[in-house]
């Protein structure tokens with residue numbers, strides 16, 4: 001092993017040693033040892049591949065969070081403390097019959113809070129279902145909002161709050177470019193308390209609201225720090241009601257949030273550099289603070305997800321997954337996600353007949369977590385060459401033995417580890433098993449192209465041809 005080369009076919013350990021010594025001898029500026037700078041690729045400082053100036057800063061934005069078994073009963077007092085007099089309570093039809101919503105209502109009544117219930121949230125919302133909720137919010141002239149449910153409910157409530165607070169805006173004004181205009185939010189919003197009942201989206205921590213844009217049959221969203229909830233009440237007791245597949249699929253969302261945010265393009269390689277901080281995107285690229293949340297969330301997924309799926313009474317496992325969802329949310333809410341999410345939006349948007357087990361809805365649906373995880377083995381095989389050490393680290397956390405791993409094997413090792421994980425949790429065997437065939441690939445690629453907000457955060461740029469290959473490789477997993 002010399003200082004000028006890691007050798008012909010180094011193991012990961014040999015390579016890491018060589019890299020450490022190379023860094024020691026070659027770095028000019030004071031060295032930062034933080035994980036955010038451990039990516040293996042380098043570019044001239046401040047210049048992106050296209051010659052535009054790259055960003056030099058990142059910002060962490062997160063909702064206030066309160067965690068505890070039974071903490072939901074405090075919601076009425078919180079609203080009272082805020083001086084709320086006329087509250088909008090949002091949920092979906094299924095949850096409106098279940099204890100989480102009843103607990104919230106009891107607390108509102110007990111504390112004398114006047115509220116109106118909106119229980120027509122669509123599971124996997126659309127622009128139309130967002131607009132229906134917005135109309136309800138506009139008519140109600142509410143001074144605070146409470147969302148009780150999974151990502152579908154929390155996101156719908158964020159949109160209702162935004163457009164009711166900005167009544168003259170067109171719907172597309174705040175929707176991410178290039179589908180919408182991606183205007184910055186400058187209006188003040190009403191307080192929103194989010195009570196998550198799934199363990200997946202982390203939406204209680206993020207300024208993101210996702211919906212299916214029916215006209216294009218792809219998902220897109222609104223992303224602005226201004227729409228993040230004021231407070232997230234994370235109450236693990238709600239997770240005891242979740243059916244098995246909802247636990248599994250929302251857990252896969254946590255898994256992919258962690259994997260994608262940790263392997264995303266570093267924030268200092270993202271361009272353009274904003275001329276005003278208000279235009280710095282919520283999804284900024286991997287950064288040393290998000291990295292910590294991503295790694296920690298993944299460790300919890302590795303330890304508890306299988307237990308949480310298999311045993312509805314395992315409060316320890318389900319509580320930990322509920323926290324992991326928020327941890328990963330803090331990470332990806334600031335770093336962003338990339339290809340699994342970018343490719344998932346047409347996978348769920350173009351759904352044909354697939355009916356997801358345990359989802360009590362009357363329409364075909366590919367649950368979000370399932371739509372992201374099915375491409376994960378192919379995606380990380382593709383991206384591994386840009387930061388093999390990060391990919392191996394993730395594989396190791398998920399249980400792979402990486403001691404004798406070789407650098408070119410980083411992608412396949414992570415992919416195999418993921419496949420095994422998914423097989424153990426009875427995940428459908430790839431896109432073919434949820435109704436897609438080779439003939440659908442052009443439409444799936446077309447639906448991914450407008451998802452630049454996330455696909456550009458992939459560490460490796462991708463052509464249409466690359467996307468086709470990734471979809472094809474995801475048709476069958478095992």
Ligand SMILES: NC(=O)c1ccc[n+]([C@@H]2O[C@H](COP(=O)([O-])OP(=O)(O)OC[C@H]3O[C@@H](n4cnc5c(N)ncnc54)[C@H](O)[C@@H]3O)[C@@H](O)[C@H]2O)c1
Pocket residue numbers: 092094095098100123124125149150151152153155197198199200201202203206208209210211238239240241242243246249250253359360361368369
């Ligand atoms: N805003 C963000 O940052 C973000 C991040 C990831 C995903 N999302 C979006 O969130 C949505 C998915 O949300 P989700 O996975 O949390 O699920 P969900 O809100 O779509 O709910 C899924 C199903 O589970 C049921 N359910 C939820 N909690 C339950 C409980 N405790 N007991 C019994 N049933 C329960 C619901 O009634 C529904 O039928 C997608 O639209 C996705 O795009 C948003």
Ligand SMILES: [Zn+2]
Pocket residue numbers: 201253257341368372
């Ligand atoms: Zn997600």
